[in-house]
Amino acid sequence: MPETVASTVEHIRTELRKVIVGQDDAIEHILIALLAEGHALVEGVPGTAKTLTVKTLARIINASFSRIQFTPDLMPSDITGTNVFNIANSTFSLRCGPVFTDILLADEINRTPPKTQAALLEAMEERQVTIDGDAHKLSPIFTVLATENPIEYEGTYPLPEAQLDRFQLKIILTYPSAEHELEVVSRWNDGFNSRRLDQVDIQPLPDPDAILHCRAEVARARMEPGVQQYAVDLVRRTRAHPFIHYGASPRASVALLLCSKALAAIRGREFVTPDDVRDVALPVLRHRLTLHAEAELDGVTTDSVITDILKAVEVPR
Numbered sequence: 001m002p003e004t005v006a007s008t009v010e011h012i013r014t015e016l017r018k019v020i021v022g023q024d025d026a027i028e029h030i031l032i033a034l035l036a037e038g039h040a041l042v043e044g045v046p047g048t049a050k051t052l053t054v055k056t057l058a059r060i061i062n063a064s065f066s067r068i069q070f071t072p073d074l075m076p077s078d079i080t081g082t083n084v085f086n087i088a089n090s091t092f093s094l095r096c097g098p099v100f101t102d103i104l105l106a107d108e109i110n111r112t113p114p115k116t117q118a119a120l121l122e123a124m125e126e127r128q129v130t131i132d133g134d135a136h137k138l139s140p141i142f143t144v145l146a147t148e149n150p151i152e153y154e155g156t157y158p159l160p161e162a163q164l165d166r167f168q169l170k171i172i173l174t175y176p177s178a179e180h181e182l183e184v185v186s187r188w189n190d191g192f193n194s195r196r197l198d199q200v201d202i203q204p205l206p207d208p209d210a211i212l213h214c215r216a217e218v219a220r221a222r223m224e225p226g227v228q229q230y231a232v233d234l235v236r237r238t239r240a241h242p243f244i245h246y247g248a249s250p251r252a253s254v255a256l257l258l259c260s261k262a263l264a265a266i267r268g269r270e271f272v273t274p275d276d277v278r279d280v281a282l283p284v285l286r287h288r289l290t291l292h293a294e295a296e297l298d299g300v301t302t303d304s305v306i307t308d309i310l311k312a313v314e315v316p317r
Contacts, residue, residue: 004213004214004217005035005214005217005218005265005266005268006265006266006267006268008205008210008211008214009031009035009214009266011060011203011205012031012057012060012061012205013027015056015060015202015203015204016053016056016057016060018200018201018202019052019056019194019197019200019202020049020052020053020056021176021180021181021183021184021187022176022177022180023048023049023053023173023176026042026044026053026171026172026173027053028263028266029169029171029280029283030042030053030054030057030145030171031262031266032169032259032262032263032266032280032283033143033145033168033169033171033259034057034061034141034143034211035211035214035215035218035262035265035266036168036215036218036255036258036259036261036262037215037258038143038167038168038169038255038258038259039124039143039144039145039146039166039167039168040143040144040145040146040167040168040169040170040171040283041109041146041147041148041159041164041167041169041170041171041287042145042146042147042148042170042171042173043147043148043149043150043170043171043172043173044147044149044150044172044173044174045149045150045173045175046149048173048174048175048176049173049194050107050147050173051067051105051107051147052194054103054105054145055067055105055197056197056202057103058102058103059197059202059204060202060203060204060205061103061204061205061210061211062204062205062208062210063101063102063103063141063211064101064102064103064139065101065102065103065104065105066098066099066100066101066103066104066105067098067104067105067107068098068104068105068106068107069107069108070106070107070108070109070110070111070112070116070117071111071112072111072112072113074112074116075116076115076116076118076119077097078097078116079097079098079099079116079119079120080097080099080119080123080129080131081094081095081096081097081099081100081129081131082094082095082097082131083095083131083132092132094131094136096136097129099120099123099129099138100136100138100139101139101142102139102141102142102143103141103143103145104142104143104144104145105145105146105147106120106144106145106146106147107146107147108147108148108149109146109147109148109159110148110149110156110157110158110159111156111157112157113157114157114160117157117159117160117163118163120144120146120163121162121163121166123138123142123144124144124166124167125166127139127140127142140212141211141212141215144167146167161246161288161290164287164288165249165251165252165288167287168255168258168259168284169255169259169280169283169284170283170286170287171283172283214265217265218258218261218262218265219261220270221261221264221265221269221270221271221272222270222271222272223257223260223261223271223272224271224272226316227260227272227273227274227277227316228257229316230274230277230313230315230316231253231256231257231260231277232253233313233314234256234277234281234285234309234310234313235247235248235250235252235253235256235285237309237312237313238252238285238288238289238305238306238309241305241308241309243291243292243295243300243305244289244290244291244292244295244305245290245291245292246289246290247288247289248285248288248289249288251288252284252285252288255284256277256280256281256284256285257272259280259283259284260272260276260277260280261276263276263279263280264276274315274316278310278315281306281310282303282306282307285302285306286302286303286306287302289302289305289306291305
């Protein structure tokens with residue numbers, strides 16, 4: 001039932017508010033990625049509670065959590081794990097890497113070379129990793145939440161388009177409002193410490209399989225043919241826009257479908273409306289478009305182009 005998803009999400013939001021102030025849109029988008037069985041790229045300057053949000057979310061949904069700090073010397077085996085030889089019994093045993101978890105925070109993913117970035121590709125797409133020719137299944141709710149710092153480019157390796165396309169959403173974390181920032185300071189003044197989450201009275205979901213049940217409800221949500229056509233029209237329009245060099249792929253059309261279903265379920269409905277599609281269009285499409293160099297020099301952004309497309313495409317009635 002859609003109310004099951006809505007009540008589960010409301011529980012998560014209530015518990016997150018005990019730790020996180022504001023960032024409601026970003027939190028909703030992270031929950032959409034989780035319920036749509038996708039992954040998310042989270043962009044924000046340091047100090048905007050990216051890591052804290054993900055750690056707290058994992059506690060609330062009864063999920064295991066791993067964090068990888070991506071650095072230039074990180075190796076693929078540091079992510080996936082490796083087979084280690086046991087001298088005592090002359091056999092190899094698997095030493096699992098941090099990818100064997102439920103929620104994986106890939107911190108500053110653009111600080112590691114492409115070879116190591118690519119180590120996540122199989123895990124993200126297939127929910128498995130191959131080590132020495134053997135495939136190992138990952139958790140059924142395995143979700144990658146990767147972060148990027150938008151203001152620092154020295155010593156970074158931009159993600160290739162093929163890997164960007166694997167992320168269902170790109171979420172922008174902005175500075176908090178003055179009111180929210182004052183509340184953050186007030187909480188710390190009253191004794192809150194984000195490094196001591198165990199001292200916060202966070203109530204996990206009563207059902208450990210709640211996320212799997214919610215995903216099943218999301219999959220059952222309906223998108224009528226007219227709304228499907230609307231989603232496809234939005235994506236196809238990106239391929240013909242004069243400011244865009246490369247438009248979104250058919251994977252983007254599928255991502256629009258899945259994320260719209262998740263948002264509809266969060267809003268307590270069994271069906272998708274055009275408003276659901278419009279509301280997820282920016283995070284679903286912004287990282288899948290490549291602008292012409294001339295457009296970038298003129299200050300055009302992917303968000304502004306998507307906004308123009310949303311205004312131009314006719315909304316079904």
